[in-house]
Amino acid sequence: MQSTMSRRTLEEMATRRDRSGSLWLVQAFSGLFLVFILGAHMIAHHFIVEGGLRNYQQVLEYVANPVVFVIEVLFVILGVVHALLGVRAIIIDLRPSAGTLRLVNWGLVFFGAVAIGYGLWLAVALQRLAG
Amino acid sequence: MDDIQPTTDPVRPKAPLRSWFDVRGRSMSTLAFALNRLTAVGLTIYLFLHLSVLSLLVRGPESWDSFVALAKHPLFLLLDVVLLFGVVYHMANGIRVALVGMGVGHARHKTLFYVLVGIALVLFVVGAVLIFTG
Numbered sequence: 001m002q003s004t005m006s007r008r009t010l011e012e013m014a015t016r017r018d019r020s021g022s023l024w025l026v027q028a029f030s031g032l033f034l035v036f037i038l039g040a041h042m043i044a045h046h047f048i049v050e051g052g053l054r055n056y057q058q059v060l061e062y063v064a065n066p067v068v069f070v071i072e073v074l075f076v077i078l079g080v081v082h083a084l085l086g087v088r089a090i091i092i093d094l095r096p097s098a099g100t101l102r103l104v105n106w107g108l109v110f111f112g113a114v115a116i117g118y119g120l121w122l123a124v125a126l127q128r129l130a131g
Numbered sequence: 132m133d134d135i136q137p138t139t140d141p142v143r144p145k146a147p148l149r150s151w152f153d154v155r156g157r158s159m160s161t162l163a164f165a166l167n168r169l170t171a172v173g174l175t176i177y178l179f180l181h182l183s184v185l186s187l188l189v190r191g192p193e194s195w196d197s198f199v200a201l202a203k204h205p206l207f208l209l210l211d212v213v214l215l216f217g218v219v220y221h222m223a224n225g226i227r228v229a230l231v232g233m234g235v236g237h238a239r240h241k242t243l244f245y246v247l248v249g250i251a252l253v254l255f256v257v258g259a260v261l262i263f264t265g
Binding site: 126 | 172174185199202208261
């Protein structure tokens with residue numbers, strides 16, 4: 001019964017191939033943006049700082065800059081979206097049933113929303129601490 | 132949620148996860164794909180660990196600065212180098228996959244791979260040196 005239902009759903013899904021392609025484009029473009037944003041993040045936080053990592057005061061001074069705030073927020077959003085779309089692609093390769101995949105999709109959306117919400121809260125909290 | 136797309140492609144391996152680690156008789160493209168997936172898993176785990184560690188900042192200077200002191204231990208720096216390899220490889224191969232997927236450089240995707248991975252290796256060596264000497 002489960003198998004029949006899954007097969008029927010798969011046939012329905014085959015007609016929607018173009019919509020899945022749009023998710024591939026989101027992953028590709030988020031990845032290309034991340035090349036620049038992650039590059040800037042790693043250089044700013046790990047390579048140009050004496051000793052390799054910013055101490056507490058240096059972090060607050062750094063995030064007080066509004067441009068840095070925007071870059072870090074974009075980094076959280078694009079990073080989480082790109083990562084979770086990648087997780088979804090890997091799970092799809094493991095050939096889950098349609099029902100399992102639907103559950104995974106909702107789980108990833110929930111997890112992603114929590115992670116982005118947490119990241120935004122953290123960015124705002126640090127901006128306030130920086131005063 | 133209506134766009135879910137389980138693969139029905141008959142050429143996909145029956146045990147895709149196991150096939151990542153089976154390098155026998157594999158083409159460069161397949162190995163590049165497998166390594167891309169492995170680095171993706173590692174980077175995803177790291178991203179969420181990194182986000183959770185950043186919460187130390189809102190606990191105050193003692194929490195963050197003691198973590199920074201720990202993160203300067205050579206073992207942590209070695210993990211940073213592993214992370215850097217994952218980032219630069221995933222970035223280089225990801226650019227290739229995105230370009231080829233959009234129809235750019237499809238005929239020369241192997242050359243594109245070697246050039247991009249070559250650039251990535253240079254960035255990796257420079258970054259690894261900076262991690263230990265910076």
